[in-house]
Amino acid sequence: xxxxxxxxxxxxxxxxxxxxxxxKTVSRVVNREDGVSAGRVERVQRAxxxxxxxxDAAAGNLRRSDRRSHAVGLLLSSxxxxxxxxxxxxxEDVAAQRRTVVLAxxxxxxxxxxxxxxxxxxxxxxxxxxxxxAGQDQxxxxxxxxxxxxxxxxxxxxxxxRIDAVLADNRGGARAGVEHLMGHxxxxxxxLGHLASLHTAAERLAGxxxxxxxxxxxxxxxxxxxxLEDEQDAARAVHRLLDLEHPPTALFATRNVVSAGAFRALRxxxxxxxxxxxxxxDFAAADLLDPPLTVITQEAYDLGRAAAERVFARMEDPRxxxxxxxxxxxxLIVRGSCGC
Amino acid sequence: xxxxxxxxxxxxxxxxxxxxxxxKTVSRVVNREDGVSAGRVERVQRAxxxxxxxxDAAAGNLRRSDRRSHAVGLLLSSxxxxxxxxxxxxxEDVAAQRRTVVLAxxxxxxxxxxxxxxxxxxxxxxxxxxxxxAGQDQxxxxxxxxxxxxxxxxxxxxxxxRIDAVLADNRGGARAGVEHLMGHxxxxxxxLGHLASLHTAAERLAGxxxxxxxxxxxxxxxxxxxxLEDEQDAARAVHRLLDLEHPPTALFATRNVVSAGAFRALRxxxxxxxxxxxxxxDFAAADLLDPPLTVITQEAYDLGRAAAERVFARMEDPRxxxxxxxxxxxxLIVRGSCGC
DNA sequence: CTGAAAGCGCTTACAG
DNA sequence: CTGAAAGCGCTTACAG
Numbered sequence: 001x002x003x004x005x006x007x008x009x010x011x012x013x014x015x016x017x018x019x020x021x022x023x024k025t026v027s028r029v030v031n032r033e034d035g036v037s038a039g040r041v042e043r044v045q046r047a048x049x050x051x052x053x054x055x056d057a058a059a060g061n062l063r064r065s066d067r068r069s070h071a072v073g074l075l076l077s078s079x080x081x082x083x084x085x086x087x088x089x090x091x092e093d094v095a096a097q098r099r100t101v102v103l104a105x106x107x108x109x110x111x112x113x114x115x116x117x118x119x120x121x122x123x124x125x126x127x128x129x130x131x132x133x134a135g136q137d138q139x140x141x142x143x144x145x146x147x148x149x150x151x152x153x154x155x156x157x158x159x160x161x162r163i164d165a166v167l168a169d170n171r172g173g174a175r176a177g178v179e180h181l182m183g184h185x186x187x188x189x190x191x192l193g194h195l196a197s198l199h200t201a202a203e204r205l206a207g208x209x210x211x212x213x214x215x216x217x218x219x220x221x222x223x224x225x226x227x228l229e230d231e232q233d234a235a236r237a238v239h240r241l242l243d244l245e246h247p248p249t250a251l252f253a254t255r256n257v258v259s260a261g262a263f264r265a266l267r268x269x270x271x272x273x274x275x276x277x278x279x280x281x282d283f284a285a286a287d288l289l290d291p292p293l294t295v296i297t298q299e300a301y302d303l304g305r306a307a308a309e310r311v312f313a314r315m316e317d318p319r320x321x322x323x324x325x326x327x328x329x330x331x332l333i334v335r336g337s338c339g340c
Numbered sequence: 341x342x343x344x345x346x347x348x349x350x351x352x353x354x355x356x357x358x359x360x361x362x363x364k365t366v367s368r369v370v371n372r373e374d375g376v377s378a379g380r381v382e383r384v385q386r387a388x389x390x391x392x393x394x395x396d397a398a399a400g401n402l403r404r405s406d407r408r409s410h411a412v413g414l415l416l417s418s419x420x421x422x423x424x425x426x427x428x429x430x431x432e433d434v435a436a437q438r439r440t441v442v443l444a445x446x447x448x449x450x451x452x453x454x455x456x457x458x459x460x461x462x463x464x465x466x467x468x469x470x471x472x473x474a475g476q477d478q479x480x481x482x483x484x485x486x487x488x489x490x491x492x493x494x495x496x497x498x499x500x501x502r503i504d505a506v507l508a509d510n511r512g513g514a515r516a517g518v519e520h521l522m523g524h525x526x527x528x529x530x531x532l533g534h535l536a537s538l539h540t541a542a543e544r545l546a547g548x549x550x551x552x553x554x555x556x557x558x559x560x561x562x563x564x565x566x567x568l569e570d571e572q573d574a575a576r577a578v579h580r581l582l583d584l585e586h587p588p589t590a591l592f593a594t595r596n597v598v599s600a601g602a603f604r605a606l607r608x609x610x611x612x613x614x615x616x617x618x619x620x621x622d623f624a625a626a627d628l629l630d631p632p633l634t635v636i637t638q639e640a641y642d643l644g645r646a647a648a649e650r651v652f653a654r655m656e657d658p659r660x661x662x663x664x665x666x667x668x669x670x671x672l673i674v675r676g677s678c679g680c
Numbered sequence: 681c682t683g684a685a686a687g688c689g690c691t692t693a694c695a696g
Numbered sequence: 697c698t699g700a701a702a703g704c705g706c707t708t709a710c711a712g
Contacts, residue, residue, distance in 0.1 A: 058398035124441065
């Protein structure tokens with residue numbers, strides 16, 4: 001049995017030798033510069049083809065004046081989360097147009113992992129960084145920002161860092177959702193919130209409050225639940241709310257897993273169709289439920305695209321002032337759970 | 341207004357100058373080699389800290405003997421697809437342990453995009469490549485494989501390339517699903533298949549056939565539908581099946597979007613609870629449906645992990661013979677739609 | 681324990 | 697149109 005010996009990877013030097021030209025001529029052909037005679041172009045191309053030459057992107061970069069790695073880092077919360085996955089897809093699509101690859105990693109909401117990943121990315125000299133900030137402080141990126149690397153926060157603003165942010169219109173979306181419930185006559189509406197420390201949770205609660213206040217309705221403390229992390233939390237909270245002396249007649253959930261848990265609890269109590277429900281964030285099969293769930297959708301794909309576009313804009317003009325870009329929460333998808 | 345001038349990024353040379361030592365001493369300290377006096381280690385570390393020095397990973401690599409980029413490429417079908425996203429997460433988690441970053445991109449089932457992305461990855465000299473093969477031929481990667489880059493196919497085998505593959509037990513899972521339906525007395529079971537050209541679709545159909553054959557039941561052509569690409573396709577197919585003179589008494593869907601479409605059609609016909617339904621691949625909220633959906637789950641996370649582990653194993657021993665690793669489709673989640 | 685020289689694979693800046 | 701030399705930021709191989 002012969003041991004497969006991996007053929008050594010050819011370099012420009014090898015191509016030059018085979019084509020009988022100088023290194024520099026190969027470089028010119030490979031980079032499609034002109035000023036090389038047709039015959040030589042041909043010979044170099046054939047030699048490169050025969051050897052299976054592929055330029056080494058990193059080596060080329062080292063001496064190149066613009067020092068672009070043609071890579072951007074994307075620091076998500078959890079890559080398997082559909083919201084994060086759609087952001088990634090938006091980033092990928094913009095990056096692909098610019099011949100840029102995407103380095104992706106998940107922080108799992110840990111500041112420590114965020115720091116480590118950010119360092120791994122900057123050690124590779126990414127041309128830009130898009131992050132869904134975890135924890136309370138992103139100042140570890142300050143030096144990188146000073147050095148001119150475009151860094152853009154997505155979904156939540158960064159803290160301790162003056163950078164661009166691309167956010168959803170969380171407040172407006174929540175307002176629209178609660179207004180819709182009020183349109184069905186509800187005034188006693190409970191808000192089921194996720195982790196209070198998160199920007200999105202705070203904004204959506206604020207939006208719900210605004211909608212109620214504008215209609216002269218109250219949002220008593222007993223109808224505000226925060227810190228719901230999963231379906232079980234949400235289901236338990238709904239059971240407690242329905243046990244109140246004056247239970248809410250409608251529920252507004254600030255996140256998709258919370259909506260799902262609320263739905264489950266309403267079903268367990270036989271309250272589906274009686275207590276109304278609307279939620280922030282769509283999810284697969286929400287329209288197959290009975291009644292189908294009314295939701296505000298977030299355009300995570302657009303968030304990703306906008307963040308990536310901002311990174312590239314800043315690469316072209318590093319002097320842009322940091323901005324917060326708000327992506328409209330475009331659609332209230334009225335299905336049945338709201339009472340429609 | 342002052343124009344923010346980005347501070348130039350310091351190099352080892354700058355650190356050496358500041359610490360008053362040679363370049364090589366800085367290199368030793370940065371790489372934690374020993375044989376440097378404590379005082380110098382201290383001085384170098386302080387200088388590096390003050391300048392905010394960060395080694396350039398690519399530059400270091402260039403001369404380094406092992407030539408590891410500490411990056412792997414992950415070529416998915418569609419990053420926003422939950423199945424793909426879970427694979428990514430599995431790959432990420434294994435890569436993170438090895439201090440390796442993940443380059444991710446989506447082919448959208450286009451051979452051309454697959455080729456372009458693979459080239460972008462190899463131009464960056466990734467240490468390994470994991471791909472969910474798109475199209476009919478991956479021989480464009482043959483040269484890279486010969487050169488010793490570990491390349492692993494995930495979810496589907498590659499074609500025109502003898503490489504490792506990490507696949508789900510599609511056949512066994514489908515068999516288990518159909519057997520479960522037969523356990524409820526069904527013998528006239530329709531199979532709702534996705535794109536016939538895909539390995540997963542063929543295997544799952546084969547598994548369903550096997551289960552029926554083993555019980556001496558037939559799978560007549562009129563009960564086999566293939567090429568279903570989305571919920572609408574699936575719903576239409578179910579309507580046609582139910583219009584047959586002898587409609588099926590149970591449906592087996594080979595993919596989650598197909599299950600969802602089938603569910604919708606059954607609801608539209610008032611057949612929920614009468615015609616049984618089971619599907620391959622779980623999805624969010626499948627358990628909130630009424631009746632909740634019985635499914636075979638795929639462990640996409642495990643597929644991703646196994647593929648990444650194989651890449652690293654092959655980096656350590658390039659002489660490993662190409663293998664097909666089958667990940668069990670571990671669980672039949674029996675909910676209500678099967679008739680239980 | 682320390683460092684000067686050469687070299688990784690390429691581009692830049694320059695000379696012919 | 698063509699190429700020899702220097703250099704990007706680092707590591708290697710070697711000498712002291």
